[in-house]
Amino acid sequence: MKPEQDILHLLEKGKSHEAMSILMSNYKRFVHSTAMRYLRDDDDAKDLTQEVFIKAYNSLDYFRGDSKIQTWLYAITRNLCLNALDKKKRKGNIVQMDTLEISSDERSDRLVNESEFSHFFKQCMSILPEKQRETFILRHVEELSYEEISEMLGTSIGGLKANYFQAVQKLSQYLSSKKEGNIQ
Amino acid sequence: MNNHERISQMIPDYINGTLSEVDMHIVEKALASSHDLQHKHDEYVHVFTALKKEDIIQLMNDEVESVDVILPFKAKRKMFIPKIMIGTTTSIAACLLLWIGINEQTPINVEKSDIMKIPSIELTETIDEYTPLELQSEEVEEVILDEILTVYVSDIESGKEINPLLEKEITNYLLQENADEEVL
Numbered sequence: 328m329k330p331e332q333d334i335l336h337l338l339e340k341g342k343s344h345e346a347m348s349i350l351m352s353n354y355k356r357f358v359h360s361t362a363m364r365y366l367r368d369d370d371d372a373k374d375l376t377q378e379v380f381i382k383a384y385n386s387l388d389y390f391r392g393d394s395k396i397q398t399w400l401y402a403i404t405r406n407l408c409l410n411a412l413d414k415k416k417r418k419g420n421i422v423q424m425d426t427l428e429i430s431s432d433e434r435s436d437r438l439v440n441e442s443e444f445s446h447f448f449k450q451c452m453s454i455l456p457e458k459q460r461e462t463f464i465l466r467h468v469e470e471l472s473y474e475e476i477s478e479m480l481g482t483s484i485g486g487l488k489a490n491y492f493q494a495v496q497k498l499s500q501y502l503s504s505k506k507e508g509n510i511q
Numbered sequence: 512m513n514n515h516e517r518i519s520q521m522i523p524d525y526i527n528g529t530l531s532e533v534d535m536h537i538v539e540k541a542l543a544s545s546h547d548l549q550h551k552h553d554e555y556v557h558v559f560t561a562l563k564k565e566d567i568i569q570l571m572n573d574e575v576e577s578v579d580v581i582l583p584f585k586a587k588r589k590m591f592i593p594k595i596m597i598g599t600t601t602s603i604a605a606c607l608l609l610w611i612g613i614n615e616q617t618p619i620n621v622e623k624s625d626i627m628k629i630p631s632i633e634l635t636e637t638i639d640e641y642t643p644l645e646l647q648s649e650e651v652e653e654v655i656l657d658e659i660l661t662v663y664v665s666d667i668e669s670g671k672e673i674n675p676l677l678e679k680e681i682t683n684y685l686l687q688e689n690a691d692e693e694v695l
Contacts, residue, residue, distance in 0.1 A: 344582070351580055356568070359575040373578050380580045445570050451562060467527070467559070468567050492520040499554040502561055 335392045343387050350387075350396065351380055357397065357469065358404050364452065364460060365408035375411060379404050394478065397471070401479045454501050458482065459494035466491050514541075515548070522552050526559055602651040609655070613674065656684070 330353040337346035358379050362372040382403055390399065452460050458480065465476045466487075473484045482490070518541045524530045525538040542548050663681055666673055 347582060355578060355580065356571045356575045359578055360571040363571075363574065369574065376575075376578050377580050381582065384582050442570075444566055448562065448567060448570060464567075467562070468564050468571075470529075470564075488520055492523060495523045495555050495558055498558045498562070502557060503554070 331392075331396050334396060338387065338390065343384070347380070347384050347387060350383065350400075354397065354400050355380075358400055360464070360468075361401060361404045362408055364464065365405070366411060371411065375404070375407055378407055382407070395475060397469070398475060398478050405479075451498055451501065455494050455497060459490045459497070462487050462490040463494040463498075515545070518548060519551055522548070522555050523559075526552070526555055598651060602655070605652060605655060609659075612680075613677065 330349055333349050334346045337343070337349070355376065359372055359376045362375040362379070363369070366372050366375065379400065383400060390396075452464075455463065461480060462476060462482075465471045465479065466473070471479075473487050476482075476487050477484050480487070518538055521530060521534055521538050525535060530538065542552055659677075660681065663673070663677070
């Protein structure tokens with residue numbers, strides 16, 4: 328049985344705590360990585376993951392499987408992230424994701440703490456605008472269909488296909504320039 | 512969008528094997544006949560090789576490992592308990608504790624017949640209409656204490672033997688009350 332079916336089955340039986348355990352073990356990575364892409368801060372992403380699951384737990388009894396669990400969780404995560412970013416923006420301590428530039432000192436510091444791939448992946452993602460980055464991850468990593476992504480992001484399927492292609496194209500150009508030594 | 516652009520856009524999904532069979536054939540045909548498309552194909556393959564899905568998932572899993580989600584206990588619906596029940600239960604509990612306390616102080620070698628029987632109270636008048644007092648738990652406690660104190664005082668006056676524990680408890684209670692009054 329798929330986790331989605333397991334969860335719905337347990338919910339029908341009124342076992343919301345057990346349903347929640349399966350939900351967390353299957354979607355913790357998804358929620359955290361989504362939060363991480365939006366917030367760009369590990370501590371904030373961890374706190375938000377906790378918040379997402381508490382919110383999901385409190386409204387789990389009302390979930391009847393009209394949409395996919397992943398879509399539902401994505402909507403909660405996205406809303407909470409946007410709220411958190413809005414709060415940060417008002418406080419004036421937000422770092423714009425799309426224009427994130429890493430200084431050479433910061434870069435070398437980070438390399439010590441992070442694995443090489445982690446650093447490379449974050450660099451690659453930082454060159455993509457939000458919609459392209461989200462589409463790339465949801466399509467390439469989460470292997471979701473364009474229909475599912477369309478429901479999550481509220482973008483047309485045609486628009487998503489274009490976003491995905493542009494993301495791949497930009498990454499390809501970025502990797503070529505990196506290979507030629509134009510980017511460290 | 513011309514045919515060349517349309518097929519270019521399909522290449523990322525072709526590489527990941529997420530195209531329909533019909534579209535796969537269209538892309539394969541186009542790749543075989545166009546060097547430009549073949550070149551793009553190779554570039555995009557490089558992107559997906561550099562950003563392997565498995566590596567990204569591994570990275571996300573490593574990041575989420577330290578995330579602990581603690582779910583709160585769901586608040587159960589509060590049971591409605593009438594105030595009178597709370598008061599009654601408290602009074603019964605107080606009487607029981609008092610009774611146990613007094614009983615435990617009764618010496619073992621004392622015969623049952625030696626224990627003074629509680630005199631039965633006979634009503635001199637018959638009350639036709641009896642309306643019970645609605646007392647709060649604090650009021651009930653006060654009534655019980657007043658009763659105990661009255662018995663205690665009358666016992667002292669008549670020169671009867673006083674239960675030492677009861678005497679100690681009453682002394683403590685009176686001292687406490689005096690201290691409270693002083694504080695006030």
